Amino acid sequence: MAMNPEHDAPAGHDEARRTFLKQSSLLTALAFVPAPVVDAAAANLDEKVAGAIEKVPLKLEVNGKKYKLAVEPRTTLLDLLREELNLTGTKKGCDYGQCGACTVHVDGQRVNSCLSFAVMHDGRKVTTIEGLADGDKLHPMQEAFVKHDGFQCGYCTPGQIMSAVACVREGHAGSDAEIREYMSGNICRCGAYSNIVAAIQEVKNGGQKV
Amino acid sequence: MNQFQYVRPSKAQAAIEAVAKDANATFIAGGTNLVDLMKRGIATPQKLVDINRLPLTKIERENNGLRIGALALNSAVADDKQVREKQPLLALALNAGASAQLRNMATVGGNMLQRTRCAYFYDLTMPCNKREPGTGCGALEGINRMHAIFGFSDKCIAVHPSDMSVALVALDATVLVTGPKGERRIPFADFHRLPGDTPEKDTNLERGELITAVDVPDGPFTKHVHYQKVRERASYAFALLSVAAALDIENNTIKAARLAMGGVAHKPWRLTAAEQSLVGKPATEETFRQAAAVAMQGAKAFKHNAYKLKLAPNTIIQALKTAAAA
Numbered sequence: 342m343a344m345n346p347e348h349d350a351p352a353g354h355d356e357a358r359r360t361f362l363k364q365s366s367l368l369t370a371l372a373f374v375p376a377p378v379v380d381a382a383a384a385n386l387d388e389k390v391a392g393a394i395e396k397v398p399l400k401l402e403v404n405g406k407k408y409k410l411a412v413e414p415r416t417t418l419l420d421l422l423r424e425e426l427n428l429t430g431t432k433k434g435c436d437y438g439q440c441g442a443c444t445v446h447v448d449g450q451r452v453n454s455c456l457s458f459a460v461m462h463d464g465r466k467v468t469t470i471e472g473l474a475d476g477d478k479l480h481p482m483q484e485a486f487v488k489h490d491g492f493q494c495g496y497c498t499p500g501q502i503m504s505a506v507a508c509v510r511e512g513h514a515g516s517d518a519e520i521r522e523y524m525s526g527n528i529c530r531c532g533a534y535s536n537i538v539a540a541i542q543e544v545k546n547g548g549q550k551v
Numbered sequence: 552m553n554q555f556q557y558v559r560p561s562k563a564q565a566a567i568e569a570v571a572k573d574a575n576a577t578f579i580a581g582g583t584n585l586v587d588l589m590k591r592g593i594a595t596p597q598k599l600v601d602i603n604r605l606p607l608t609k610i611e612r613e614n615n616g617l618r619i620g621a622l623a624l625n626s627a628v629a630d631d632k633q634v635r636e637k638q639p640l641l642a643l644a645l646n647a648g649a650s651a652q653l654r655n656m657a658t659v660g661g662n663m664l665q666r667t668r669c670a671y672f673y674d675l676t677m678p679c680n681k682r683e684p685g686t687g688c689g690a691l692e693g694i695n696r697m698h699a700i701f702g703f704s705d706k707c708i709a710v711h712p713s714d715m716s717v718a719l720v721a722l723d724a725t726v727l728v729t730g731p732k733g734e735r736r737i738p739f740a741d742f743h744r745l746p747g748d749t750p751e752k753d754t755n756l757e758r759g760e761l762i763t764a765v766d767v768p769d770g771p772f773t774k775h776v777h778y779q780k781v782r783e784r785a786s787y788a789f790a791l792l793s794v795a796a797a798l799d800i801e802n803n804t805i806k807a808a809r810l811a812m813g814g815v816a817h818k819p820w821r822l823t824a825a826e827q828s829l830v831g832k833p834a835t836e837e838t839f840r841q842a843a844a845v846a847m848q849g850a851k852a853f854k855h856n857a858y859k860l861k862l863a864p865n866t867i868i869q870a871l872k873t874a875a876a877a
């Protein structure tokens with residue numbers, strides 16, 4: 342469903358899957374009695390109504406790439422990233438704001454991407470775990486997680502790292518207790534918490550640009 | 552999730568009209584509660600009116616107080632210098648709620664309007680008068696550990712889950728709303744309602760009314776404040792119950808007091824009689840104990856929440872002690 346990225350389509354987005362997605366949304370569309378439809382794609386959404394079955398235009402910058410998309414309003418930011426832009430580094434844990442696995446940055450602020458609709462972020466800049474490294478050079482927080490064994494199964498890790506970077510940038514990494522409090526939105530079922538705190542402390546005290 | 556229409560007005564008037572004239576339309580702010588409810592099929596709006604582009608995020612001085620925009624983020628309010636100086640209790644309550652990520656999305660208006668966390672409200676297979684009026688209350692004879700001890704009715708015994716609102720009711724805040732019929736100011740204590748016969752209505756807000764701001768008047772409660780939240784794990788969980796306490800103390804005598812509880816009623820529960828009992832007394836544990844006894848008058852428990860009858864007064868005493876020592 343991702344349409345017209347201004348750059349290349351994300352790697353690995355295979356054609357068959359794209360066709361399937363198109364067909365499946367067409368089927369839902371046919372099964373649905375359309376509400377009064379006004380042409381939303383034609384203009385901005387300021388005071389116009391997008392028909393329920395219509396896709397809404399969405400401009401988004403993700404990891405430095407600009408996209409011009411058309412999405413169903415009910416697509417969450419998380420599903421857009423994973424299923425349409427193929428950025429599967431961001432994980433879906435609970436899908437209800439309870440685990441933090443889906444944490445990304447929107448305009449530099451950490452948020453749970455599962456609890457908002459993608460269209461609400463029109464014009465914003467999104468950073469996911471894929472956008473954190475500088476080319477081949479890992480972000481200092483990624484290096485610190487590796488060094489301190491900040492993960493076991495790794496499922497929560499992208500969310501932990503995105504949250505950890507924000508935690509340091511916000512100035513909420515003053516002590517172990519403060520780090521634990523401000524990282525409490527990221528659940529780790531493997532219980533790697535103390536190593537995560539150690540990794541954050543190292544980055545915070547290391548003085549590198551985070 | 553059901554499909555819906557999506558609009559993003561740039562003017563408040565357009566947003567208000569869009570919701571006022573369509574019974575199936577609703578505002579969306581941070582989305583942290585509404586998206587959750589939509590995913591579960593509990594909220595099924597046909598049209599979402601995204602208010603995030605309205606200019607309602609400011610926190611500014613206004614008439615001897617702070618005016619906090621309805622779209623100010625919970626994190627922005629908690630970190631705001633003026634809020635921390637003038638209303639530290641509000642910052643404490645905000646930081647006790649949800650997680651850092653959620654507070655970066657949640658707005659002041661949305662926080663007030665978040666819906667109950669009653670498990671039966673969330674379970675579409677169970678009766679619930681709040682979700683579907685007339686079907687009965689699953690919690691009344693069910694598992695009611697989390698439920699109310701004050702102000703409930705036989706139609707609904709749910710509690711309001713907001714931490715922020717407990718501080719705002721204690722601080723005598725006022726809610727500013729604009730609707731199809733114009734503007735009005737609602738004292739915070741009258742904003743949320745008791746369930747009575749219409750538990751489907753959480754608040755006195757009318758269809759199409761948009762919260763634009765909350766006014767918090769300056770007061771003497773800049774030092775001796777505390778927000779005590781009791782939850783089942785250390786953080787990131789809704790309160791079993793919570794207490795907001797604010798004291799103005801001079802020469803160990805209490806000159807003024809504010810006290811409110813969360814997790815005990817269908818609305819944030821202001822404890823006015825207990826406040827009055829504190830005034831003029833020394834700031835001692837004995838005084839706090841008496842106030843807690845006053846606060847608990849009229850409390851009544853159900854099968855699984857009798858623990859709250861003990862936990863509540865103990866938490867009040869603890870909160871007042873911590874506030875006095877702050």
Ligand SMILES: Cc1cc2nc3c(=O)[nH]c(=O)nc-3n(C[C@H](O)[C@H](O)[C@H](O)COP(=O)(O)OP(=O)(O)OC[C@H]3O[C@@H](n4cnc5c(N)ncnc54)[C@H](O)[C@@H]3O)c2cc1C
Pocket residue numbers: 437438439577578579580581582583584585586587602621622647648649650653656657658659660661662663664665712713714715760761762763787788789790
């Ligand atoms: C996992 C989890 C844990 C949480 N823990 C806590 C906690 O411990 N303590 C706590 O207090 N909260 C907690 N919350 C709830 C959270 O605080 C609320 O979801 C949030 O404050 C809602 O704000 P929002 O802007 O996202 O609202 P939305 O979800 O956008 O909206 C909520 C409702 O308010 C209406 N609305 C929003 N803004 C306005 C306005 N300006 N005028 C009129 N109507 C409006 C919407 O129509 C909708 O009905 C938690 C949430 C989650 C998901």
Ligand code: SF4
Pocket residue numbers: 667669670671672678679680681682687688689690691706707708709750
């Ligand atoms: S307590 Fe209220 S919200 Fe819970 S089941 Fe009963 S009516 Fe529904």
Ligand code: FES
Pocket residue numbers: 432433434435436437438439440441442443444453454455456
């Ligand atoms: S997937 Fe978003 S918080 Fe769990």
Ligand code: FES
Pocket residue numbers: 491492493494495496497498528529530531532533
């Ligand atoms: S490393 Fe397995 S969930 Fe955190």
